[in-house]
Amino acid sequence: MASEQHEWCGWREAAERALYGTDGFFRRAEGPAGHFRTSVHASPLYARAVTELLRRVDEALGRPPELALVDLGAGRGELLTGVLAAAAREPHGLAARLRPYAVERAARPDGLDARVEWRETAPEGFTGLLFANEWLDNVPVDVAETDADGVPRRVEVSAADGAERLGAEVTGEDAEWLARWWPLAGAEPGLRAEIGRPRDAAWAEAVRCVG
Incomplete structure (x- = not known):
């Protein structure tokens, strides 16, 4: 029989296990898109809008040699994939200077664009855009x-x-x-x-x- 200490836990611990445990929801092979859609999955217009935001950030920063796009809670990299496609049509060599980072606790999916760097934590000291689409609501509390x-x-x-x-x-x-x-x-x-x-x-x- 499980002890009283191990049988009961707070919601933060319970959510951590359910979402990010070995077989947690966000670590499963099908990913979140296998269960529901967010704005990222619904239309390529969302990635284009983020690309426009990125273009404005790039201009405000003086078009640096390397421009990071850090996607917190990147799912399976769907948003970054869409932005990379849209950035190819932007002027001033945006696509060539773009450095996309996917911050996600799940494993890197097969077939993801090799330009996307897959990480569990955000890179230190980057210059660019920090983006978090429906990320904070998945931080266990x-x-x-x-x-x-x-x-x-x-x-x-x-x-x-x-x-x-x-x-x-x-x-x-x-x-x-x-x-x-x-x-x-x-x-x-x-x-x-x-x-x-x-x-x-x-x-x-x-x-x-x-x-």
């Missing part, structure tokens, strides 16, 4: 819920069947984050909030990499 007394508590999840229960009171930096961005204290029982500190940290780390 813990969930808080108010109890009968209006006290925010962590929601715990059973690894066995997905059942939930209320755990310890939210304290420290997480409590401070809730108080500022998603106040729950004193609210009616059952109200929920996501504790977004990990997302804040993930975005801050990504932005830090921009040269």
Whole structure:
């Protein structure tokens, strides 16, 4: 029988396993596009719009010798593939100077354009455009819920069947984050909030990499 400690975990840990574990959703061979479509998959117009944004960034930067496009949460590289195709029609040698980076925890897909550098983290000190399409909503976070007394508590999840229960009171930096961005204290029982500190940290780390 699993111990109490291992049977229950917070939502952040549960989501980390479900999304990025060995057989996690984003690591499976079919990829996200095998289950749903986002704007990246719906039309080539999206990649063209990103290419236009990239062109404007390039112009604002004085057309540097190397222009990075860093796609956070790149899926299977669909957006970068579309941008590479669209960039070939742009002036000022944009395509030749473009350096595309796919930041993704899944394995590199077969057949992806060799120009795309596949990484688990963003490159350091790059010059160009940092792009994150529906990335932050896939950064795992813990969930808080108010109890009968209006006290925010962590929601715990059973690894066995997905059942939930209320755990310890939210304290420290997480409590401070809730108080500022998603106040729950004193609210009616059952109200929920996501504790977004990990997302804040993930975005801050990504932005830090921009040269």
